[in-house]
Amino acid sequence: MDYPIQAVVRRTGISAHVLRVWEKRYQAVVPQRTETKRRVYSESDIRRLQLLREATLLGHSISSVAKLTTDKLESLIAQSGQISVQKKADTSNGARANAAPIIQACIAAVKAFDTEALNTQLHRATVESGFNGLLRHVIAPLTQELGDLWGAGYLKIAHEHFATAAIRAFLLNPARQYAGTTSNSTVVVATPQGQLHELGAVMAASLAAEQGWHSIYLGPSLPAAEIAGVALQNRARAVVLSIIYPEDDPNIQPELQDLRHLLPANVNILVCGRAADSYAAAIEAINAVAIRDLAHFQTELAKIKAHRI
Incomplete structure (x- = not known):
């Protein structure tokens, strides 16, 4: 038997909007189409969606579980202790209830x-x-x-x-830049072209300023030539890039290569962000540093500042 989307919403507790996102972005299920192009779902589709929802409520990201088979989903949920949906999620806003x-x-x-x-x-x-x-x-x-x-x-x-x-x-409120004294150490912060999520870069820019750097924040999605131009004009000692999403952007590697080619060898390149690990080979190839966390970022900034040029 096939079910329309309204029935799937009722049986799974997943909103129509979330269901469409899971289908389009993660191919969580692939519904059939009627002659009038309406989506219909099988009993196995509904079961799979129920398992995916429970897995996400147990703390697993949809991106990490969407490709799992139904059997593996059932095993994952069992290993997670079969914690109830009510204990693990605040359904009013989607946030996990175990979040601070x-x-x-x-x-x-x-x-x-x-x-x-x-x-x-x-x-x-x-x-x-x-x-x-x-x-x-x-x-x-x-x-x-x-x-x-x-x-x-x-x-x-x-x-x-x-x-x-x-x-x-x-x-980035100017009143917050209380490091105050003029610094001769400049860092340029941006996201590479095509990277639109900028919170990682904002965090990096603000932390660098708090550490006493002259922090120039350029914003999201800038080509390598623009970033390098600002760095050269301001004699920056470091360029920081944040890469958040997606994890398979084919343009990242050439952008990193272009940036390294355009910058002097003594200008350090630091790459941070939750997707940075996915580009580890490209980062290593240009002799850049992949930042693990905020503490590592602070350490690398201190090392650069301590190295006199």
Whole structure:
């Protein structure tokens, strides 16, 4: 028996929007089409979607489980302890219930497009934990959670753009650049051409400024020639690139190669972001440094600054 999308929504608890995202972005299921081009789903499709939803509610990203067979999904869920959906998810906003309360509050603010509420949470974290604590314990996990929710279809592009704009404004607020003294160490931060997700780059730029660097943030999706031009004009000692999504962009390798060719050998290139590991070979080929986390980033900046040229 075949079922229309409305029946699938009722039986799986997955919204029509999320279902379409999972199909288009991850090929989680491939529904049949009627003569009038309407999608219909089999009993096995519904079972698979139920398992995928439970896996995501147990904390697995849809991108990591979408290609698993139904048998492997069942095994994965069993190994995860068969924790109930109610204990692992807050269905009101899609955030995992085991996320820190401040992360849940930030996600709720993003869902509501509430800039004031989001800023309140970020200010609170800054006061309680300091700037480094804000980045490590709030912004970094929040960025990860937002990315997972966007990837799973729980957040729309508008939510992602809103969160990016609000967090960028908070972190790059000129009043926050309290390192204050003029620095002779300049770093240029951007994302490569085609990389539109910029929160990783924003975090890098703000942390570099807090560490006393003259941080020039260029924004997302710039060609290598533009990034190199700014670095040369400002005699930058380092260029930082953030790569978030996708993990298989064929343009990344040539962009990295072009950047290395355009920059003097003494200008360091650091590559950060959740997708950076996917381009490890290309990063190594240009003698750049793949950044593991914020602490590693701070260490590499300190090494560059300590090396006199």
